[in-house]
Amino acid sequence: MADLVTDTVHHNIHQRQSVGQLLEPAPSAEQLEKAFQAALTAPDHHRLKPTRFVVISADQRKMFGELLSDALADLGEADAVALERVKNHPARAPLLVLALTQFQPHAKVPHFEQVLSTGAAIQNLLLSLQAQGFSSIWRSGAVVESKLLKQSFGLAEDDLIAGIIYIGTAAKTITARSEIDTQNYVSYWKQ
Structure with a gap:
């Protein structure tokens, strides 16, 4: 049984890809809650919980x-074209979630860890979203540095919008990811 679970988890990880063309349906409130529960189990030194999520629904x-x-x-x-283009970005998917880092002061947990x-x-x-049958893409861009945008979500100037x-x-089937040759990225320390 453990091998089946391990294989399923690894398959989900290996198949995760960014998908730019997204249609309805979006996750239900229950499915989204399940994903947030999974998200908030991430490693978090001293359990400071610097991560916040803001849901932007279809009508918003x-x-x-x-x-x-x-x-x-x-x-x-x-540039009017650039401003109009970014105005239309939210129409790319039926649901958006902003990921935020609100830094928590702690002598032993530097900002980079948060x-x-x-x-x-x-x-x-x-x-978690993928395991539930949904697709996603994590984007940022210059706009996430905007003081105006940060203020709109109650962030301090040094807090981060980690992405949208x-x-x-998925609007279409995505070709499976090729296996990665880890030898190009992994070495073993030799004394």
């Missing part, structure tokens, strides 16, 4: 797109 996407456009303009973007904790939480979220996760059902 237009308003969120306008906020993204305003945030990009606040960063100095003046950022890594959020990254691990996002990966858990993506894997687009969630839904």
Whole structure:
């Protein structure tokens, strides 16, 4: 039984890919809750819980797109085409989730560890969604640095918007990922 579970977990990890064309259905509230529960089990030194998630529902996407456009303009973007393009980004998926890092002060837990904790939480979220039959893509871009956008979500200036996760059902079948030759990325320390 343990081998079957291990194989299933590894298969899910190996098959996870970013999917840019996402359609309905999106996860239900229960499925999303299951994914958030998985996300928040990520490694977290001293259990500071720096990771936050904000759900942008289908009916909020237009308003969120306008906020993204305003945030990009606040960063100095003046090109009307670029502003219109970012305004339409939320329409790429039926559900969006913002992943945030709200830094928690702690003498033994530097900011970089809290950022890594959020990254691990996002990966858990993506894997849980995939295990439930959904697809996703994790995006960021210059707009996540906007003070206006951060303020809109109650973040301090040094907090991070780690990304915008687009969630839904894949519009088309994605080719399976090739096996990775780990020899190019793994070495063993020799004294």
